[in-house]
Amino acid sequence: TAPRNYTISVIPGDGIGTEVMPEGIRVLEKAASLYGFTIEQQWHDFACCDYYAKHGQMMPDDWKARIGSPDAIFFGAVGWPDTVPDHISLWGSLLQFRREYDQYVNLRPARLMPGVPSPLAGRGPGSIDMWIVRENTEGEYSSVGGRMYPGTKREIVIQETVMSRHGVDRVLRYAFDLAQSRDARHLTSATKSNGIAITMPFWDERVEEMAKAYPEVRTDKYHIDILTAQFVMNPDRFDVVVASNLFGDILSDLGPACTGTIGVAPSGNINPDRTGPSLFEPVHGSAPDIAGKGIANPIGQIWSASMMLEHLGEVEAGKAIMRAIETVLADPKLRTADLKGEADTVTCGKAVADALS
Ligand code: NAI
Ligand code: MG
Numbered sequence: 001t002a003p004r005n006y007t008i009s010v011i012p013g014d015g016i017g018t019e020v021m022p023e024g025i026r027v028l029e030k031a032a033s034l035y036g037f038t039i040e041q042q043w044h045d046f047a048c049c050d051y052y053a054k055h056g057q058m059m060p061d062d063w064k065a066r067i068g069s070p071d072a073i074f075f076g077a078v079g080w081p082d083t084v085p086d087h088i089s090l091w092g093s094l095l096q097f098r099r100e101y102d103q104y105v106n107l108r109p110a111r112l113m114p115g116v117p118s119p120l121a122g123r124g125p126g127s128i129d130m131w132i133v134r135e136n137t138e139g140e141y142s143s144v145g146g147r148m149y150p151g152t153k154r155e156i157v158i159q160e161t162v163m164s165r166h167g168v169d170r171v172l173r174y175a176f177d178l179a180q181s182r183d184a185r186h187l188t189s190a191t192k193s194n195g196i197a198i199t200m201p202f203w204d205e206r207v208e209e210m211a212k213a214y215p216e217v218r219t220d221k222y223h224i225d226i227l228t229a230q231f232v233m234n235p236d237r238f239d240v241v242v243a244s245n246l247f248g249d250i251l252s253d254l255g256p257a258c259t260g261t262i263g264v265a266p267s268g269n270i271n272p273d274r275t276g277p278s279l280f281e282p283v284h285g286s287a288p289d290i291a292g293k294g295i296a297n298p299i300g301q302i303w304s305a306s307m308m309l310e311h312l313g314e315v316e317a318g319k320a321i322m323r324a325i326e327t328v329l330a331d332p333k334l335r336t337a338d339l340k341g342e343a344d345t346v347t348c349g350k351a352v353a354d355a356l357s
Pocket of ligand 2: 250
């Protein structure tokens with residue numbers, strides 16, 4: 001068999017990004033040694049506000065050349081609003097990666113874990129376990145439109161939704177493949193074809209067409225309004241949920257919110273065609289309010305490492321990390337203060353690495 005050597009870009013970013021990243025790396029290294037692959041780390045000091053303070057921009061002009069062609073990018077969090085406005089820090093870094101590397105899928109799990117109380121009454125560990133697949137490059141977030149007669153009584157504003165067959169099909173294919181790989185083999189599509197009567201019927205048509213290629217996957221669809229209600233009332237109904245950019249944005253916050261804390265949630269910005277690297281990062285930001293105290297929950301970063309390994313094909317190692325995370329979260333001595341635990345960031349990270357063996 002071919003040697004399993006991977007190169008990853010490591011970009012810790014700002015605030016607690018710099019504190020949780022070493023724990024993500026610790027667990028990755030442990031997983032590599034146990035499962036017989038190697039990871040070469042290329043650390044970068046850009047895409048953070050310290051870099052901005054020194055250079056007046058978030059990244060060097062030749063950032064793409066410096067990143068080269070790693071197998072994936074492992075990212076912490078970016079943003080330090082006291083010194084750099086958020087739109088500059090975000091647009092100058094993360095959003096560049098998403099666009100330049102055509103990361104057209106935004107993937108987030110919503111899974112209720114031990115030790116993490118759900119805000120929904122009566123839901124225990126395992127009772128919520130779904131993936132939200134968001135289209136990440138077109139749809140409602142388009143730059144097609146304009147404003148006429150600004151500031152007058154005739155003021156007109158228009159912003160068009162853009163859906164291409166190429167763009168819709170590729171995210172659907174990813175979602176169906178994911179559903180096919182899961183035990184439940186169930187895909188739900190978010191629509192609103194009763195109200196948005198041009199683009200959403202097109203979305204539905206493409207879902208029906210794609211479903212023909214996946215006869216083993218049970219497919220259904222909900223209008224987005226009732227779907228949000230169902231996420232709260234019956235989250236156990238869902239397995240893989242695929243949505244346009246706007247609907248996916250909403251669902252990918254709502255789903256994880258139903259499963260408790262922001263400190264454990266991971267995400268992937270994925271280029272499934274592998275024409276560029278995919279990027280894995282915790283959902284949370286740089287948390288200036290707790291940065292520097294060593295108390296941030298590292299699980300979101302570590303779970304992102306698990307997603308990254310599965311993307312790289314190291315599925316067993318990725319699953320082992322998930323089991324280790326569950327073991328640690330169940331123990332109040334090993335989880336962090338945001339989950340009413342006693343551990344600091346390093347103790348929690350080490351515990352996950354230890355639980356791996
Ligand atoms: P945030 O996610 O950084 O923090 C929100 C709240 O959750 C804070 O009270 C924080 O202490 C807590 N929290 C977050 N992660 C935690 C963890 N791992 N352990 C324990 N508690 C945790 O969001 P906020 O405050 O809105 O944004 C702060 C900065 O982060 C801003 O500059 C923002 O633009 C940036 N940001 C960056 C993201 C990214 O890099 N993908 C995502 C979200 C925000
Ligand atoms: Mg959002």
